[in-house]
Amino acid sequence: MGKVRKHKTRSGKKPLPNDDNEDEEQLPTDGKENAIQTILDQLQAANVEEKYCGLQTLGLLIESPENIEQVLNRDLVKVVAPLLVDAASSVRNAAAGMLRNLSTVKLEVCDALMxxxxxxxxxxxxxxxxxxxxxxxxxxxxxxxxxTFIQNVNLLLNLCEGSELAIKYMGQSRILDILPRYLDISVFNNDIVAAVLQCLFVVVEDNPIAMEKIKSNCEKQLQTLLSLESGEPDAYLLKTLSAGVIISTCRGKLATLPINVVNQIISILAKTLSVDHRFVCSQLSNQVPLGDTSAKEEPPQSKLTQLLNNQIKSAMQIVDAQQSAIEIIANICSNDGKILLILLEIQIYVMKVHSWIFFSFFIVDGDENNSNESSESEEADEELIQGEEESIHVEDMLPTNLLEALINLEIFDKVWARSQLPAHNVMMILKEYEGTQLLCKKLSNLQTRALLCVNNMLSSLPIEHLGGINAVYKIWVDAGKLVFKQDSGAVLLESATAVMRAALDKIKLKENGNNMECNLFSDLALSDIEMMLTGIRECQVAEIRANLIRMIGILALLLVNKINDITSNVICTVTEFILEQAHKENEVWVLAEAIDTIVDLYSEDETDALAAKVNLVDKLMVLTPILKNKARQQKKLPKEYKVLVSTAVSNLPRFIRYKKDRISKL
Incomplete structure (x- = not known):
């Protein structure tokens, strides 16, 4: 449940200049303290060359992650930071590059920098x-x-991305009055304009002060950039980022923008995403020198080398533009409407549980009048529930013109295509060449963002405009290949499992509305889900565990109305597995997700016999105090997790009473 959090990306590192001395690259562990002291002495020297040399050595030192903590503990940043305003331009440049590189390591480093x-x-x-x-x-x-200017803009971006305090300080400065002048493309080159746009894209979001300043100071420049006619990669990037800043200045509410601007923005996003990034990278790999072990010191650039560097830069601009476009679409499709729908679904679920309670209580009591009252109450609740279910659709949360634009321009297909990496041999070539290693990181980030966007779009678009139920099933299968058949990192796994879960949610919703016409999972056997169960057992990331638990629960739910010996065995195995995992779970919100999955699976009366078979009531009664204790111990949770936990705590005892009464009558 809940909105998938958007994960933001760091600006890529820029290598610091390196004059000579390969010995500086490897500092002996026992001499590290002496080396740091030497760096401190150099940074505090009056001589420009000494300061520059100290910054170079420090830049090499932070390339090894194990040195970061020591650098921060020795307060080297306090010494380096003032060099951003040093009188010597070379020192300012080296300081800006070093600090920018340091700020890309992880969000926690930004806190230390602050x-x-x-x-x-x-x-x-x-x-x-x-x-x-x-x-x-x-x-x-x-x-x-x-x-130096670009490095400092990127440093500012990273700090604001990782620290609310940085945003506050920036708001109190004149920076937001200064940056708009750098959007004048007739005066400043595309690299400068792009850096400023990327910074504003991050800073303006959810920042009312920045919104108003940029809206009043940059409207003309942003519209000029939006209307660029060039089809070059840098123009794609500028137009896409401008679209993102414009959307941020209206708090993400596209309905408040003129219809022609909305159409222009969606058209830009579609064109940006239409570029085949796999083909671009394949073409680039043909130009990359094979077997390159690129030393730190590069040879003088020839015309061919310069041409290759330009190709690399263009490829990275395309990937950056596509990632920005995908983040914009993901935000559009995950606005407050989605959260509102989730809350309404919870309310409907609570109403169902209440009707179960009234029903079971009055039947046990044996009072005919009360039974009639219960029946009337149940019918009234059911009418309200049906009315809510008929009137609420996720796609209704998007403005009609926006929904039509997303559908007509086939945005979903374009986003899904961006979730596919270039061919394996292309990626291997790009990874081996030092000049394209950053591009490989950007491609991985693009894949992850595309999957998160697909997750949001699966919830926001009508299934018939996603290619139908079979196309959604294929997405589930393809996302599963990323999860279970590749050595994927945690971030990619979270994105891919979110897509699998959203796809099954969509299929479940379609089946419930079409009398279970779809039989995609009717032949599902235990052997088909063993890999999923193993994946959950071994998973160390809470978000991924939650996605996988909910997913296998939905799979079992899809079999409830197709009960036979095989499907019954699958449902019971899934049930016992989820209950077993619930006992082991340390995160209360994942425990709540597991319990909610079980309650959802057994909410239908057709499951009474299966509930008795797995001894469901007794096992849930054992889990009740565990859930309550963990809920008391883990109170500091994000809002959406708090809703999930409080709902589970409230509804579990009610569901137990209801199911216990149903099973007693078998």
Whole structure:
């Protein structure tokens, strides 16, 4: 249950310059303390070359993750940060690159950077060096100054992405008044404009102060960028990011935008996602030198090398543009309407449980009048429930014109296509060449974001516009291949299992509305789900466990109206497995998910005999105090998890009483 959280991506690292001395790359462990002290001395020296050398050495040091904690503990950031406003442009550039690289490691590092007051000199940089700066074509440091500005913008982006305090400090500064001037594409190059747009794309979201400033200061520039006619990769990126910033300034409510702007935005997203990233990468792999072990020190660039670098840059711009487009669509399809629907579904479920309680209580009591009252109450509840179910559809939560645009431009198919990585041999070539290793990371991020977006779109679009029930089933199968047949990382697994769960939810909803016409899972046997059960047992990530538990529960539920010896065996095995996992579960919200899955599975009266067979009531009674105790111990939960836990705690005793009464009459 609940909205899938959007996971944001870090800006890629930019290698710091390296003059010479390969010995600096490997620092002996026993000499690390001395090396850090040497770096500190160099950073605090008056000589420009000494400071620059210290920054280079520090940049090499943080390339090894095991050194990060030591660097932070020694407060090196406190020494480096003021160098962002050093008088020497080379020192400013090296400091900005090093801090930006450090901020990409993980969100927790951004907290450490904030604690060591990186924001004060960063704000000073923008106030002192960016308020009126324009690249001077005659300046010997022009390229260096441009790179420094871009690095600092990306550093600001990462800090704001990882820290609410950074957003607060930025709001109190003049940065939001300074950055809009860099959206003038007639003055600043595409790299500068793209960096600023990426920063605003992150900063403006859910930030009313930033929304108003950008809306009032940038409307003309954003519209100009939105209307770029070029079909080059950098133009795709600029147009897509501009669309994202415009949507953020209206709090994600596209209905508040003029219809022509909405159509323009959706058209841009469709065109961006129409580019075949697999083909682009395949073409690039043909140009990449094979067997390259690229040393840190690069040879002088030839025309061929420059051409290759331009191709790499274009490929990364395409992937960045597509990821931004996918994040925009994911946000559009996971707005408050989805959460509202979930809450309504919970209310309907609670009403069902109440009607069960009234029914079972009055039958046990034996009072005919009370029984009649119960029946009338049950009928009234059922009418209300049916009325709610008939009137509520997830796709109704999207504005009609937006829904039509998503369907007509085949956005879902385009997003799903972006979840497919280039061919294995292409990926291997790109991973081996140092210049394309960052592209490989971007491709993996694109795949993950595409899957999360598919998850949201499965819930938001009518099934007939997703290709029908068979197409949704194929998505379930293909997502399953990522989960169970590849050595996938935790982030990809979470995204893929979310897609599998959403696909089954869609199939279940379709079946319930079509008299169980679909027989996709009618031949499902125990051997077909053994891999899933093994995956749940071995899974260390709570979100993935929850997705898999809910998924096998839905699979069992799809078999309830097709009871035979095989399907009964599957349902009972799934039930016993979920109950067994519930006893082992440490996270209360995952425990609640497991219990909710069982209650959903056995809510139909046709399951009474199966409930008796697995001794369901007694096993749920054992779980009741466990759930309550964990709920008391784990109170600090996200809002959607709190709703899930409180619903499970409230409804489990009621369901037990209802099912116990039903089983007693068998």
């Amino acid at each position: 604690e060591q007051d990186v924001m004060t000199p960063l704000i000073c940089y923008f106030h002192e060096h960016a308020e009126t700066w324009t690249p001077d074509i005659n300046s010997a440091t022009k390229d260096e100054d441009i790179d």
